[in-house]
Amino acid sequence: MTRTEYSWLLPSAMVAAPELYDPEPAGGRAVRTDARGRPRRTVRDWIVDLVAFLFSVFLALVVIGESSRINGDGAGVVRFDEVVGLLSCCSVWLRRRLPVPLAVALSVLSVFSPAVAGPLLVALFTIAVHRPFPTVAAVGVTGLGLGLVQPFVRPDPGTTVLASIVVGFVILLLVTCWGMLVRSQRQLYVALRERARRAETEAELRAQQAQRLAREAIAREMHDVLAHRLTLLSVHAGALEFRPDAPPAEVARAAGVIRDSAHDALQDLRQIIGVLRAPGDGGSDDRPQPTLATLGPLVAESRDAGMTVRLDNTIGEPAEMSAVLGRTVYRIAQEGLTNARKHAPGAEVTVSVSGTPGDGVTVSVGNPAPGRPVTPVPGSGQGLIGLAERATLAGGRLEHGATEDGGFRISAWLPWAV
Template sequence: MTRTDRHAWLLPSAMADTPADSPPGRRPRRTVRDWVVDTLLFLLAAFVGLLAAETTDQLNSDAVAFADQIVGAAACSALWLRRRRPVAVAVVLTVVSTVAPVAGGAALAALFGVAVRRPFRETAIIGGIAVASSTAQVFLRPDPSLHPAVAVVIGIVLTLLVTAWGMLVRSRRQLVEALRERAHRAEAEAELRAEQAQRLAREAIAREMHDVLAHRLTLLSVHAGALEFRPDAPPAQVARAAGVIRDSAHEALQDLREIIGVLRAPGEGAEGDRPQPTLATLDALVAESRRAGTKVVLDLDLDLGTGDDAPAVPAAIGRTVYRIAQEGLTNARKHAPGTEVTVTVRGRPGDGLTVDVHNPASTGPVPHVPGSGQGLIGLTERATLAGGRLEHGPAPDGGFAVHAWLPWPS
């Protein structure tokens, strides 16, 4: 497919703009609108030809009048070929109208078709031929009822009016098709943006999957490792560890089911039906960690102000705080089991929120818990996207600390 073929749909007149020797099979058939327009132009050209024939009948012999009528009928019939060969039909009819005034209406109709369908250069050439033809007709077939100068002016004015009208129609068609193309492009760009948003949503789901499942599976690994290293543990402790393993496995399975469901149905909400964690659910996270055997100290100091218009912590910022605390507790269970983890959240509107998660170094054996090391990298990215920053590394006491600052608009 050539470049011309790919873009031929941009203009309804593209069919007529193809070369005159193109195979007929490549041209679409006339539509109902085309038949109506061609019929009206045929009737209009015939009407103008009849008016001219009445004048020539009075000034010429019967033989000349009969010949004019035959030529006028043939000229009007030739208009049905103007869509296939617009330039050729216009040139022939213009030349014929020089000696046969009854073909003048058909010549103007053909000129209009050229102005609608062909470039300006070809239209200007045909228009110039039409002006010369109308001027020559005044002297070859004069009309006694009109002064020659007036007849020349009328011919020039009619030619210019028809040419300008055809070019106006062409410009309007091009404008409509340009707007239509722009609308199609806008739709394509909207679809592209939707696909990009879908991809970003899936990436967010992957990050959520890492954060949530890492938390659940760490509980499984830690308590399974405790049962492995403490086979002589009291039955109550074994039962509690088994209960935590069972609950964590069940919740991890539910999280996986929701994630797979969202990925299979991208048109549904990416957040699923379960409510997303916020700052209000931080207490529940700490309570869950305590039930799993982790010592956690939560220091929550927020200046929420007073009154109904007091600014609340944005949901997105609260979710980021929750994920930072969750990842810190998960890492503490992995690398420093049995230590006391301190989670500190402080802030006020306008100053932002600070989140600190600290755990001392482990004094006992540390079971090997596999991990990808991507949790803190994902948290750093999450904090940056939220407009804040996150730092992590070894603490002065040999433990590990995570410090983050997040914006809290006033």
């Protein structure tokens, strides 16, 4: 017998989500079964069944004792109650396998013998816990209907018929409601477990998405940084190629710039690879992020590479600017210098930064048309796209394009909170 065929032993919530109730769910060891393929009872199941059996026996003994007092010793009615009570108590062990037939049969027997009261209550409680509401309602109505007949067939001399009917109705109703409450609590437990599992899955997906976004941000940073370094290598290597007769001092200076740029690019690659290997782990040797205060060294580095750069920075206190805003300004200036070095070597580049808190920051990098033919330097154009995304995320805007004199200009405005 498969688990589906045996599912009437379980609450509907357990059937719908059996993995939440299995002590060894899917992926672990298989659930132990008997020779017929049915799941074996656990220790808890045996304890519950034993308590239900003892409760039925106790209640049956009380009823049989009361019947002996009313009908006298040796009466046939007492013997009938003893036999029916014994069989009904033993039938409690079948409540997991045949709950509905057992409850209906005990309801019919309760009309003729009150000794069935204990097993009947156990059977009704089992159905209320393990079966859906329509089945519970049908069996409950059947039990209540037969309970109306029982006081007339086996009247109690010490109690009126109306009192017997009311007491029986209240007891059956309480037992049924108690079982339905247990069932609802189990279903709530399953729902909470499923919600917790879903929340864990969603949290894991959000973490993966955050990691992916972080990796994309690292990739953009890698493009911005390495493009700046590698263009220095390309420019100076090209100068050495086209001017093999340059003075030794210039050759040595160009070789030094190439060496320093290659070393810096290698360090940047090592840092990026370290971050990709352990996302979110920051070591004590992490290099500081660029800010507006490092804009001067960036311009000086470009001048050392042979570029003519004019810096016009009217912001007197870079520390007043947030680190994120300063880093964005730095990246815009860096990308503008990189593009000028690629496409307009020898042209003067103007970098201007101005603004005040509340009015925002204006950053522009422009250069005129190159004065001589330029050997094309390969590029993907992703740097400007990344700058536009960076400016948009900061709440600003960025524009770029050719000027009327054939040059190129990058202009951006970024908000600066007070």
